[in-house]
Amino acid sequence: MRILGVVKGQLGAAAVLALFLLGAGAGGVSGQEGLGKTTYDKWCSGCHGVDGDGRGVAAEYMLPRPRDFTLALYQIRTTASGELPTDADIRRIIDVGMPTTTMPGWEDLLSEAERDALVDYLKTFSRFFGQGDEPQAIDFGRATKVSDAVLTEGREQYQVMECFKCHGEFGRGDGTSATTLEDAGSFPIRAADLTENWKFNGGGSVEDIFRRLRTGLDGTPMPSYQDVVDAGVITEEQLWSVAHYVRSLAPEDAPGIDEVIRAELIQDAALPTTADDPAWDEVSVSYIPLVGQIIVSPRWFDPRVDGLWVQAMHDGQELAMRIRWSDPSQSPDPDWAEWKARIIDLMAPKEGDPPEAGPTPDRLVVQFPKEVPTGLERPYFLMGDQRNPVYQWRWRSDQPGAVEAEARGLGTATPLPSAEQAVTASATFADGQWTLMLRRPITTESVSDLDFTTGEAIPVAFFAWDGDNGESGTRAAISSWYFVFLEEPTPATVFIAPLAAFAITGGLGLLVVGRARKREQEGIVTEDETPDEA
Amino acid sequence: MFDGIDLKKVLAATVAVFIATGCGGGGDGGGDSGGGAAAVENPVDAATAGNISGSIAFEGDAPAMQTIDMEEEPVCADKHASTPMTEDVVVNDNGTLANVFVYVKEGLESLQFPTPSQPVMLDQNGCMYRPHVLGVMAGQDITIKNSDGLLHNINASPTENRGFNMSQPVAMEGTRSFRVAEVMVPLRCDVHGWMTAYIGVLDHPFHAVSGGDDVARLACQRTDQPADGTLVFRPALGLHDRVEPCSGEHSPGKTL
Incomplete structure (x- = not known):
């Protein structure tokens, strides 16, 4: 149920964005020329264009761009590289969507007849369909069994096949080639973060991963490894080992969305002093999904940071919070300067105010209300408002430490007086991941901050920016309100x-x-x- | 074969000369070769065959190409005696333009030519495609070789044909072909973003690529009936079409 919840939550976010963007583009149903066309015109044309060329009115807000059906290039197939997809391949993506894009799943929104009709209608956009034989699905065989030896073999083949050049040594999409990747439309495209298999286009199971290795993802830089097997460079069994290894890079289960981050009480040991203290390995982890800020202009439709792993603990005197997230670069990184420029060129101009000039760091903000609310009402999650300000811990990658601030709306953060600054920060960046620890006394003398209390659910929200992805100001990834709960000492x-x-x-x-x-x-x-x- | 610039055969039909640099866009109409009329197999008449040649002169200041940073790939860097440069526009020392794809554009619709049984070779060597521009016939095998022994992917993005994206993580070879004529099919290695190549796919064998010297020769029968040819510069220079007659005015050495 937790897995389902996450998937639905993520698809839901994508669907909201897609439907939001569709608003202007739906343009009404044009006649009754068939169920496929009417369904397409109503629900798909806003992004994919009336003519199926991927140039709907909402397309320019999306990255990756919507599929151009006239090219008949489909990423997720059971057919060989360069071949057309089967009807079942097309139908599957209509049903479940593409998690790393704005393409939502339509299984719960359209009838089976409508989805079937869409398959037929999409094929009419390209002359490639109807030429020659029907596409045939590959027989992928059965998955081999996983074991430590298989994972070791998979890791070795991951190196032999140099998957790390795009996906990085630990699979976080931070390979040296990741900065220049383009899709078939010459738009920048990210190397997949292999540690988040629940977001893989086409599914995150071992079988799904193996299919992607065999078929490649047409229209993207991900090639097919079929020739490598055919040439005897590696065996099919070894390719399965790679699939198992890639699968092992992600958690066994997709993370659930925890409403409450539990700050465990540490009574017999000191709180960690660094972000990589082994003590953190003993503390429960909560996953906080993030989405692009698309409420206040300039909006941001291409957030790089899409989730945070959050831990917390306290000793009755101080609260420590550790936050980890995937990020392919330590911004500002000159190797990503060209990527950043391209993203800004594509995504920023239509949103008015130009992005922050010059090198931009990575940033993270942890936000609390200025006072623990007594009822259900909380400050506006987008950094509060004039009536209900918020209290924040603000960290950036180009400066030491962190800063406490008060905000009354996006872009209004004001640091607290230096005498009242009490939060400390420890951050490390390695292998495409930030690990940040923030600490502050539970109570302080300051009247401008929040005194934490144990045994109470305290609202908390998060903001993240990837500077090398052109993010600054309101161009951010955001969460809604969650809660942090500081455990109380167990009463006698x-x-x-x-x-x-x-x-x-x-x-x-x-x-x-x-x-x-x-x-x-x-x-x-x-x-x-x-x-x-x- | 495609390093050669001398085409020995001449067409027995009115033809057009199409001169295109490597990544010149714009298809030639594509589609299946042959047309609707009954095709004549291998119609070259040696008795009337001849050659045409021309220089691809580059006027003005040659744009500066970018240096390629191969620091991450020392195996490739070591294969270059000097700093490798991008090949968007290669102007020879004598002012001629290399990597220009020259082919007969029109006039062969009713003719049919046998597909060569010999494959053409496209090598990846020093993290560069060799050659940068080549021509093949539809259906002719292209052997794609990895001489570097490190990861390359060959991502072909045609519009008239189906593409492919093949991985070659070690020294190995693979074979592909394109079904119908298409000028040009771009190839790209996504691992090394500077690696690009262009394949001209034709339904006849009359094509050539200007090399490191200066001349591209093209089969073209002199005829009193003028036909149109087109000169297309690659996008790095801006796209320009230029019509040239394929007629008696085309004396060898004429600068187009």
Whole structure:
């Protein structure tokens, strides 16, 4: 259920964006020239264009751009590289969408007849369909069994096939070639973050990954490895090992969305002093999904940071929070300068105010209300408003430490007086991942910040920017409000009560048993005496 | 074969000369070769065959090409005696333009030519495509070789044909072909973003690529009936069409 929840949540976000963008482009249904056309014109043309060329009115807000059906280039297929997809291939993507794009799944929104009709209609956009034989799905065989040896083999083949050049050593999409990747439309495209298999286009199972290795993803830089097998460079079994290894880079289960981040109470040890302290390995992790900020102009439709892994702990005196996220570069990184320029050229101009000039760092903000709300009402999640300000921890990759600030709306953050700054930061960047630890006393003398309290759900929200992706200001990735809950020390009554209950229960039990024995003895006497009485 | 610039055969039909640099866009109409009329197989008449040749002169200041940073690929860097440069526009020392694809554009629709059984070779060597521009016939095999022994992918993006995206992580070869005529099919290595190549796919064998010297020769029968040819510069220079007659005015050495 948790997995389903996440998938639905993520697709939901994509669907919201797609439908939001579709608003201007739907343009009404043009006639009744068939169910496929009417369905397409109503739901698909806003992005993919009336003529199927991927140039709908909403297309320029999207990256990757919507598919150009006239080229008949389909990423997710069961057919060989360069071949057309089967009907089932097209139908599957209509049903489940493409998680790393704005393409939502339509399984719950359109009828089966409508989705079937769409398959037929999409094919009419390209003359390639209808030429020659029907596309035939490849027989991919059965997945091999996974074991430590298989994963070791997969890791070795990952190196031999140099997958790291795009996907990075640890699969976070930070390879040296990732900065120049383009799709078939010459638009920049990211190397997949292999640690997030639940977002893979085409599915994240071992079987899905193997299919992508065999077929490639047409229209993207991801090639097919079929020739490598055919040439005897590696065996099909080794290719399965690569699939197993890639699968192993992601968590066993897709993360659930935790509403509450539990800050565990540490009583017998000191709080971690660094972001990579092993003590963090013992603390539970919450996943916080992020989406692009598309409410306040300039909006941002291409956020790089799409999720945070958050941990927290406290010792009754200080609260420590560790946040990790994938990011292919330590911004500003000159190797990504060209990428950044291209993203800005594509995504920024139509949104008015130009992005921040010059090198832009990575940034992260942790946000709380300025006061713990007594009811359900919280400040506006986009950094509050004039009436209800928020209190923030602000970190950026080009400066040491972090800054506490107050904000009354996006772009209004004002640092607290230096005498009241109490938050500290420790950050490391390695292998396409930031790891940031922030610490602050639970209570302070400042009247401008928030005094944390234990045993209470305190609202918390997050903002992230990837500077090398052209993000600054309102061009950010954002979360909604979540909660952080600082565990309370376990009261003595928690330990005493069970003992007392045990003692009472035991005492009562002995009493009952004693009385029963007494009655039994009395009963025996009575029985002995009864015959005489009778 | 495509390093050669001398085409020995001459056409027995009115033809047009099409001169295009490597990545000149714009298809030639594509589609299946032959047309509707009954095709004549291998119609070259040696008795009337001849040659045409021309220089591809570059006028003005040659644009500066960018240096390629191969620091991440020392195996490739070591194969270059000097700093490798991009090949968008290669102007020879004598002012002529290299990598110009020259072919007969029109006039052969009713003719049919056998597909060569010999494949053409496209090598990846020093993290560069060799050659940068080549021509093949539709259906003719292209052997794609990786001489570098490190990861290349060959991502072909045609519009008239189906593309492909082949991985070659080690020294190996693969074979592909294109079904119908298309000028030009761009190829790209996504691992090394500077690696590009262009393939002219034709339904006849009359094509050539200007090399490192100066001349591209093209089969073209002199005829009194003028036909049109087109000169197309690659996008790096801006796209320009230029009509040239394929007629008696085309004396050898004429600068187009």
